[in-house]
Amino acid sequence: MRRQTYGTLSVIAFTLILVSFVILGFSRIVLPYRTARMLAAPTLLVGFALVCFLFIQGVLSWIGVSRLQ
Numbered sequence: 001m002r003r004q005t006y007g008t009l010s011v012i013a014f015t016l017i018l019v020s021f022v023i024l025g026f027s028r029i030v031l032p033y034r035t036a037r038m039l040a041a042p043t044l045l046v047g048f049a050l051v052c053f054l055f056i057q058g059v060l061s062w063i064g065v066s067r068l069q
Helices: 003-030 033-063
Strands: none
Touching (some): 003 033
């Protein structure tokens, strides 16, 4: 994986998690809390999965198994 791609994916992950909280906040204005959580959950889960993937890539690069080019 290239360093630029790693950085771009990091920004996307942060943005997805931030968007999740914005969706939760704005949807709570007009919808019940449970429905608001159900609307925000997919975005949060995708962002969290991306963070986990990037963490694993970083650890593998740090121990020398794979390289960031």
